[in-house]
Amino acid sequence: GENVEQHPSTLSVQEGDSAVIKCTYSDSASNYFPWYKQELGKGPQLIIDIRSNVGEKKDQRIAVTLNKTAKHFSLHITETQPEDSAVYFCAAKPGGYQKVTFGTGTKLQVIP
Amino acid sequence: DTGVSQDPRHKITKRGQNVTFRCDPISEHNRLYWYRQTLGQGPEFLTYFQNEAQLEKSRLLSDRFSAERPKGSFSTLEIQRTEQGDSAMYLCASSSFIAGEASYEQYFGPGTRLTVT
Secondary structure: OOOEEEEOOEEEEEOOOOEEEEEEEOOOOEEEEEEEEEOOOOOOEEEEEEEOOOOEEEEOOEEEEEEOOOOEEEEEEOOOOHHHOEEEEEEEEEOOOOOOEEOOOEEEEEEO | OOOOEEEOOEEEEOOOOOEEEEEEOOOOOOEEEEEEEOOOOOOEEEEEEEOOEEEEEOOOOOOOEEEEOOOOOOEEEEEOOOOHHHOEEEEEEEEOOOOOOOOOOOEEOOOEEEEEO
16 A cells, blocks of 8 residues: 655744655555645645646645655745644545545744 | 534543544535544544445454445444544545546545543
8 A cells, every 4th residue: 555754753944944844655556645734633734735747836835846756745835934833744645546645744843 | 614524523432432423524525534643643544435435445444433424415433332542533524526527635624532531
């Protein structure tokens, strides 16, 4: 089955700096890669996603990149703000199935 | 519609008791998913429904777990003879499926936190 590894597990940045979270996946059949933000006591919130036919996608301060050959994908947050502090999860889904496999999460702390 | 809702938000039960959780998906969504999340980990897939049909089940879904979606709207997840290892956050998600369109986005509810004492 799919295995998703995520690094780093914790990340502290100064407000205004950029944050980068990296993930690798194992199943070459995976074709959909969402990123979720989870705040304490809440369910995961979909913030951006990318499909395997696209190499990069951007939405305001958030961007994702995908390297299918190397089987890794990354989340980039620019101009970080204190409200970006949360746990971020990467995930992967193989084509033809609905099971989404999540990484172990990155706790991001943005220091004002 | 404000999103996926789950009830109850918290449940404390004694080992050996049965518990049932409810999930109401986003109204136009015909796919519904259950996940389990333990402390410090990402959500783990349990099962999913398309309308009333249960189409995928994880090996994590032991015989003590059963999920239903009788009318293709809300869903229930029952855990029989609870064990301390069942303590976790149980998350529900929903998505829309239209034949011929690739729509993968899953939207999560707030979860039900189960504590087994």
